[in-house]
Amino acid sequence: MMSPGRVRSLAALVPLLAAPTVAAQTVSGSAFVTLAEHRVDAGFGVEPSSGVMGGAAAAVSLTPRVELRLTALAGTLERDSATAESRDVAEVALAGRYRAIGGVVLEAGVATRTYTAAVARQRWSSLHIGAELRVPLLGGRVETVGRLMLLPLVAVTGLDQPDLAIAAAAGLDYHIGPVTLGLAYGLERYDFPTQEAAARAEQLSGLTVSARVRLLAI
C-alpha cells in the first residue's frame, strides 16, 4: 500500500508542454523535462516531495483542425520530509485536440498513471476535458498559452473519486525555425471526500521546459 504522500496525477500538466501547435497534416515530436513538486495532506500534515520527470510526445494532425497526441513520461519523486515516501512515476496519455476559432483549442483525453513505491503500486486513471488558449506575440514568433482542464472522472486505487479535480497551466512557446521551445507552469489539484474524519488533498505543480520539432509535413 502506498503512503498518503504518493505522487498524484501529472496528466493535466504534461499536455501543455508537449502539445504542438495544430497544423495542417503534420507529424511532430517533443521532449520535455519537468521539475515537479508534490504535496499531499491526508490528515497528518503536509507531506512534500519533489523530483525530475522526463517524457516525450508525438502528435499527428488528422485534418487542419484535428490532432491526436500521445504522451509518455517517467520520473522519480524524492521525499522532502520524513513522513513522505519516495516513488517512481510513469504515465501514458492520449488526447484529441480540435482547433476552434480565435486561438482556442478544445481538448479531451484519457490518461493512466502508475506510482510505484517500495511497498505498493497505485494506478490513476482519468478523463480530462477542457480548453487551451493560444495568443501570438511578435507576429507569431512567440505564443502565450493558457490552459484549463476539468477531470470529471478520476479512478484511483484505494481512494474514492475526488470531489474536485482540475488542472491548469500558463506558459510561453518560442518558435525558432522548426523548433519550438516551451516554458510553462502547471498545477493539478485533487480534493478527495472526507473519509474517517480526514479530508485528503493532493496537489502537483511543476515547471516544465520542452522542445518540439516538426518531423514531417504531409
Add this chain to the structure above:
Amino acid sequence: MRISALAVFLALAGSGRLTAQDRTAEQVNQARALYERLEIERALPLLRQVISPQWQFPVTAAQRVEAYVYLGAAFTLTGRSDSGVVYFRAALERDPFVELSGERFTPAQLQAFARARRETFALAARPVGAARIDPRTERIRFTLATTHGASVRAAVIPAGGTTGVVLFEAATEGVREITWDGLGADGRLAAPGRYELRVDARSRLTQRRDSAQVYFDLGHDVPPLEDTLPALAPAALLPERSGIPSATADLAKGLGVIAGALLISGVLANGDLQDAGGPATVVAVAGAVTGLAAFVVRLASPEIPANVAANRRRLEERQEANDAIRARNAERLAQTVLVITPAAGVGP
C-alpha cells in the same frame, strides 16, 4: 361606289409614280435599242433628254453615265469624234470605272474613249460592302480607279484623324484592288470606329490632282473577355508596420502570462497545502521579460516580416491570376473578327 372610285384613283396614282420612276430607264433602254439598230439620229434626242436639266424624271448616276457613254459612242459612230470624246469625258468624270467593251464598240469608239481617258483625269473608289473579315486569314478589299496613269496614295485613317495606315503608294492606271489587314500603324488590330479610305492621285499626264474618300465603320466581334482581378483594397492586406498599439498589445499579452501563472498559484492552488509557487514565479518573470522584449522589438523594428511576406504572397497570387486572365483574353482577342459596314458622311 365612292370607295371603288377612290381605289381606282389610288391605283392610277401609284401607277403614275411607278411610271415616273421607270421612265428614265425606259428612255435609256429605248435609246440603246435604237443605237443597236443603228438608228442613231433617233437615239440621240432620247439620250440628250436624259442628260438635260429639263428632264423631269429622276436620273440615277449610273443612268446618266450610260447616257453619256452612248452619246459619245453615237457621235463617234457618226464621224463626230470630237463631240464623242466630250461625252466620253463627261462619263469618265462621273465614273472613272467606266469601260468600253471591245466586243460591243468599234475601234474608233474605243480610240475616242481612250483619248477621252487621256484628256480627263478622275479618281474614284468603290464603297465597301458589309463584310466579316477574319484578319488572320482574310483581308479587307478596296477598289479604286483612275482614268489614266497616276501616282496614287491610299491610306486608311480614323475618321477625323490625320494619320493612318498607308495601303498603297505607287503609280497605277485603271482599276486596282488594294487590301488592308485590319492592323493599325502600331501593328495592332485597328480599334473599332469609323474610318476613311482616303485616296489622293496626281495625273502623270496632266499633273492634275484628284481625291476620293470612302467611309466605313469597323467593329470587333470578340468572344466575351474576363475581367482582371481588381487591385487589393487596403483592408485586404495585413498591416505591415506595428506601432505603439501593437507594442502595447504584445506587452499586455506578456502580462497575461503573469496573471495566468499567479492566478493558478494563488487561486486555483490549494492554500492548505502551503505551495510556495516557485515555478509560477519563474513563468511570471518569463512572461514579463517576453512582453517587455516584444514591446521593445515592436517599437524598434516596426515592420512585421510575417505580414510583409503574407502581403507579398497575396499580391503575387493576384498578379499570377491576372496574368492568366490576360493570357486567356489574348487568346480570345486573337480570334477577333472585323465587322465592316459601309458608312456615309465624314465621321462620327
